[in-house]
Amino acid sequence: MTINERVLIAGGGPVGVVAALALVQRGFPVTVFEADDHVNDAPRAATTHPATLELLADLGLIEEVIRQGLTARTFQFRDRPSGALIAEFDHELLRQDTRFPFVVQCEQHKLARLAIARLRSAPGAEVHFSARVAGVDAGPGRVEVAVEMPGGRKKFRGAFLIGADGGRSTVRKALGIRFEGYTFPERFIVLTTRFDFESERGYCYRNYFSDPDEWANLFKVAGDDGSGLWRVVFPTRKEESDGEALGDGGVQQRLQRFFPKPAPYDIVHRNLYKAHQRVAATFRKGRVLLAGDAAHVNNPIGGLGLNCGIHDGVELAQRLAGFCGSGSGEDELDLYDRRRRPLNIEFVQSQTVGNKKRLEEKDPAVRAANFDQLRATAADPARHREFLLRASLIESVRRAALIS
Numbered sequence: 001m002t003i004n005e006r007v008l009i010a011g012g013g014p015v016g017v018v019a020a021l022a023l024v025q026r027g028f029p030v031t032v033f034e035a036d037d038h039v040n041d042a043p044r045a046a047t048t049h050p051a052t053l054e055l056l057a058d059l060g061l062i063e064e065v066i067r068q069g070l071t072a073r074t075f076q077f078r079d080r081p082s083g084a085l086i087a088e089f090d091h092e093l094l095r096q097d098t099r100f101p102f103v104v105q106c107e108q109h110k111l112a113r114l115a116i117a118r119l120r121s122a123p124g125a126e127v128h129f130s131a132r133v134a135g136v137d138a139g140p141g142r143v144e145v146a147v148e149m150p151g152g153r154k155k156f157r158g159a160f161l162i163g164a165d166g167g168r169s170t171v172r173k174a175l176g177i178r179f180e181g182y183t184f185p186e187r188f189i190v191l192t193t194r195f196d197f198e199s200e201r202g203y204c205y206r207n208y209f210s211d212p213d214e215w216a217n218l219f220k221v222a223g224d225d226g227s228g229l230w231r232v233v234f235p236t237r238k239e240e241s242d243g244e245a246l247g248d249g250g251v252q253q254r255l256q257r258f259f260p261k262p263a264p265y266d267i268v269h270r271n272l273y274k275a276h277q278r279v280a281a282t283f284r285k286g287r288v289l290l291a292g293d294a295a296h297v298n299n300p301i302g303g304l305g306l307n308c309g310i311h312d313g314v315e316l317a318q319r320l321a322g323f324c325g326s327g328s329g330e331d332e333l334d335l336y337d338r339r340r341r342p343l344n345i346e347f348v349q350s351q352t353v354g355n356k357k358r359l360e361e362k363d364p365a366v367r368a369a370n371f372d373q374l375r376a377t378a379a380d381p382a383r384h385r386e387f388l389l390r391a392s393l394i395e396s397v398r399r400a401a402l403i404s
């Protein structure tokens with residue numbers, strides 16, 4: 001199918017470019033505007049869940065994502081003060097539910113680069129870097145954007161605009177859509193090291209440590225050269241300055257307190273992030289649709305934000321194809337908001353809030369009850385599978401099909 005309705009996309013992050021690829025494959029011409037002059041490679045998302053791997057397979061990206069990432073079948077919950085293993089979850093229990101009973105730890109900049117490479121050779125697709133969407137003029141049947149790019153400000157016209165321009169979305173603000181929710185007072189610090197926590201400490205590729213004083217997450221990613229990097233995520237103290245958190249002394253102390261070793265850690269990256277739980281009041285206004293972090297943000301515990309954004313992008317392509325190709329009416333566009341917004345609240349906001357509470361819980365009795373529940377869930381195959389269906393977003397995909 002060839003459709004003459006050009007879709008403009010603000011934001012060349014992973015959601016914008018995956019949405020663009022899904023649209024191109026349905027016959028839409030697309031233009032992506034990315035404010036930066038390169039793909040952002042700061043350490044953010046890596047964990048790609050089974051339901052998302054299914055979508056990436058449909059887009060023809062799965063072999064490369066698996067090749068450039070690390071496959072992780074299990075993840076573990078631990079009690080940080082004692083080091084005890086509380087529960088291990090094994091995606092193998094999803095073998096009847098998915099072609100991909102594992103997660104792939106693939107850094108988000110690799111996914112974005114893969115999608116951009118495909119777009120470069122796709123007829124009708126344009127990707128502009130150093131192109132910041134600065135203004136939106138949405139009328140009936142068309143959208144115009146003002147873009148600041150080398151050579152000055154230019155106007156582009158399309159039939160639709162997707163705001164995939166991240167948490168501070170210019171598109172969302174231009175439309176006056178509220179971003180409801182809250183921001184955590186503490187920030188999240190991500191420290192990346194080559195120290196091999198698998199051979200030295202026996203950890204798997206995804207580990208969640210509960211601690212009333214300072215919770216932690218520990219993940220392995222492949223790194224750009226494939227030699228392996230470990231990312232450790234901690235909350236900062238509320239009163240801690242950026243300098244204290246990111247300075248050599250603070251970074252070494254934090255890691256040594258957690259995993260003491262005689263020599264200092266070699267630190268590859270140190271990054272601080274604000275974390276929020278927010279959802280846009282609507283994901284659609286006329287011919288402008290929001291996707292990814294522009295529509296919803298959440299804390300990263302559980303690795304769900306980008307996954308959900310990719311689901312948004314693929315759903316958007318389906319809805320726009322339905323609207324343009326088969327002549328279904330406005331309801332087809334409303335369905336995007338009707339599905340994606342409640343699913344984000346039910347599966348992403350609620351799980352990430354719950355995950356953070358579980359890791360930072362201070363009350364000893366509640367901690368013990370949480371651990372008992374995790375142990376009991378992991379020990380019962382039916383509950384273990386239910387837990388994974390929800391955590392891997394397979395249940396969210398099944399629920400989407402019931403929302404019409």
Ligand SMILES: Cc1cc2nc3c(=O)[nH]c(=O)nc-3n(C[C@H](O)[C@H](O)[C@H](O)COP(=O)(O)OP(=O)(O)OC[C@H]3O[C@@H](n4cnc5c(N)ncnc54)[C@H](O)[C@@H]3O)c2cc1C
Pocket residue numbers: 010011012013014015016033034035036040043044045046047048108131132133134164165166167169170171188190273291292293294300302303304305306307308309
């Ligand atoms: C520490 C950390 C770990 C995480 N881990 C995971 C994980 O394991 N799994 C997971 O699913 N999620 C994870 N996330 C969340 C994930 O990083 C985000 O959900 C993801 O980046 C969202 O992608 P996006 O394309 O919507 O937005 P972004 O990645 O923010 O991309 C938006 C793009 O738009 C561009 N832009 C902004 N304004 C404009 C404009 N006006 N015009 C044009 N371009 C513009 C920006 O330059 C940027 O390139 C993590 C987040 C953090 C902070």
